[in-house]
Amino acid sequence: MTPLLKVQGIEKRYGARIGCRDVSFDLYPGEVMGIVGESGSGKSTLLNCLAGILTPDTGEVLFEMRDGAVKDTVTMSEPERRMLSRTDWAFVHQHARDGLRMNVSAGGNVGERLMAVGARHYGHIRDEAIDWLGRVEINESRVDDRPTAFSGGMQQRLQIARNLVTGPRLVFMDEPTGGLDVSVQARLLDLLRGLVREMGLSAIIVTHDLAVVRLLADRLMVMKDGHVVESGLTDQVLDDPQHAYTQLLVSSVLQV
Amino acid sequence: MIEISNLSKTFTLHNQGSVVIPVMQGAELSVARGQCVALTGASGAGKSTLMRMIYGNYLAASGHILVDGVDVTKAEPREILELRRHTLGYVSQFLRVVPRVPTLDVVAEPLLAVGVETEAARDRARDLLTRLRIPERLWSLSPTSFSGGEQQRVNIARGFAHDYPAMLLDEPTASLDAANRETVLSLIEEAKARGAAIVGIFHDEAARDRVCDREIDVSVYTPKAA
Numbered sequence: 313m314t315p316l317l318k319v320q321g322i323e324k325r326y327g328a329r330i331g332c333r334d335v336s337f338d339l340y341p342g343e344v345m346g347i348v349g350e351s352g353s354g355k356s357t358l359l360n361c362l363a364g365i366l367t368p369d370t371g372e373v374l375f376e377m378r379d380g381a382v383k384d385t386v387t388m389s390e391p392e393r394r395m396l397s398r399t400d401w402a403f404v405h406q407h408a409r410d411g412l413r414m415n416v417s418a419g420g421n422v423g424e425r426l427m428a429v430g431a432r433h434y435g436h437i438r439d440e441a442i443d444w445l446g447r448v449e450i451n452e453s454r455v456d457d458r459p460t461a462f463s464g465g466m467q468q469r470l471q472i473a474r475n476l477v478t479g480p481r482l483v484f485m486d487e488p489t490g491g492l493d494v495s496v497q498a499r500l501l502d503l504l505r506g507l508v509r510e511m512g513l514s515a516i517i518v519t520h521d522l523a524v525v526r527l528l529a530d531r532l533m534v535m536k537d538g539h540v541v542e543s544g545l546t547d548q549v550l551d552d553p554q555h556a557y558t559q560l561l562v563s564s565v566l567q568v
Numbered sequence: 569m570i571e572i573s574n575l576s577k578t579f580t581l582h583n584q585g586s587v588v589i590p591v592m593q594g595a596e597l598s599v600a601r602g603q604c605v606a607l608t609g610a611s612g613a614g615k616s617t618l619m620r621m622i623y624g625n626y627l628a629a630s631g632h633i634l635v636d637g638v639d640v641t642k643a644e645p646r647e648i649l650e651l652r653r654h655t656l657g658y659v660s661q662f663l664r665v666v667p668r669v670p671t672l673d674v675v676a677e678p679l680l681a682v683g684v685e686t687e688a689a690r691d692r693a694r695d696l697l698t699r700l701r702i703p704e705r706l707w708s709l710s711p712t713s714f715s716g717g718e719q720q721r722v723n724i725a726r727g728f729a730h731d732y733p734a735m736l737l738d739e740p741t742a743s744l745d746a747a748n749r750e751t752v753l754s755l756i757e758e759a760k761a762r763g764a765a766i767v768g769i770f771h772d773e774a775a776r777d778r779v780c781d782r783e784i785d786v787s788v789y790t791p792k793a794a
Contacts (some may be wrong), residue, residue, distance in 0.1 A: 545649070546645075547625050552627050557585060
């Protein structure tokens with residue numbers, strides 16, 4: 313098996329400050345990797361570099377395309393990268409507003425991504441949109457409502473539907489459950505887990521919530537001050553942390 | 569099936585004065601197919617630590633752990649996950665599940681993960697839940713709301729759903745009534761009969777004598793305080 317994503321020596325600086333530095337890893341098809349660390353540790357910078365939102369100063373992000381060719385997404389042309397982010401990639405933002413078009417109906421939000429990859433038949437697009445709303449547990453009767461009329465949890469689920477409708481192979485998630493209350497979080501996690509398994513998705517999830525990574529991620533990377541301080545199997549890193557910072561992180565979680 | 573050689577483990581507590589605690593040194597263990605080996609020793613001797621190292625949950629400081637030819641101490645995360653999916657089962661003392669998932673699906677999940685058809689997996693799950701006396705009206709509910717004993721039996725059903733060639737059992741009969749204890753012991757005997765290699769921790773001596781072929785006292789591998 314060859315890796316879906318091969319990341320080598322990623323570094324991003326903001327002037328003299330280090331965003332993230334010397335990050336390398338391989339992600340295989342079907343793998344879910346979590347990235348944890350406190351705010352300012354560089355985890356979101358890294359995610360944005362991987363997803364083509366920021367351009368890293370050095371390093372390669374090699375992605376295996378559907379035809380098996382391996383391309384460096386850092387150096388590929390802008391139209392090519394945009395096509396990738398509409399088809400094989402998906403990005404779930406922490407704030408649903410950043411990933412949705414707030415003045416377009418829920419059905420339109422899902423359908424738009426389909427149209428971007430060439431779907432033209434209105435009936436089919438609408439049916440597909442309704443099907444996806446159902447999968448993320450949004451009632452069909454809400455298909456013509458705008459996301460502004462949705463609760464935070466519903467907006468987040470709509471964002472996920474919009475992202476997954478084109479059958480991406482790699483999903484980037486930035487704090488997908490941040491800002492949601494606990495019961496909504498559990499529902500969203502259950503949903504994400506099911507979708508990841510059914511569709512065989514690979515995913516990279518940035519979060520500061522260790523319970524989220526324990527449930528969703530196969531592997532874990534712990535970041536501090538822009539560096540990866542520890543990585544490995546999720547339950548191993550959480551149950552037998554080796555680095556001082558990870559030990560601090562794990563022991564700081566409040567017990568319910 | 570399970571081969572352990574010269575295994576040692578230390579814990580370094582960086583945030584508590586960088587104390588280094590050696591907990592195991594030079595551990596050796598070999599379990600063949602169809603064998604059940606009990607780990608014994610006082611509380612704190614390292615029984616669970618050893619079991620967690622075999623499962624890849626704890627990192628070994630040095631030595632080797634071969635499970636069906638895969639060295640767990642060196643394997644990549646995805647290789648360990650693959651091993652856990654197909655080869656190595658683990659029945660822990662506590663059930664850890666996603667909220668909201670019905671009991672029947674919790675038990676069927678390990679089978680779905682190895683590609684068994686949904687209906688066949690559910691049939692097997694129904695069969696196990698019936699044998700472990702979980703009332704049918706509870707199957708569609710999430711086990712998070714069950715009593716401790718019920719959760720443990722769901723955990724056992726889940727652990728025995730797929731026929732793993734190697735299994736780790738952490739106190740599988742603790743806090744079970746006589747009838748359920750009997751069911752669990754026969755599940756272990758059936759697993760042995762089909763050729764599973766089993767490592768178990770049993771505080772229940774009668775159970776240990778009945779299903780285990782050998783006992784390993786892990787306290788002989790506990791480093792003596794200098």
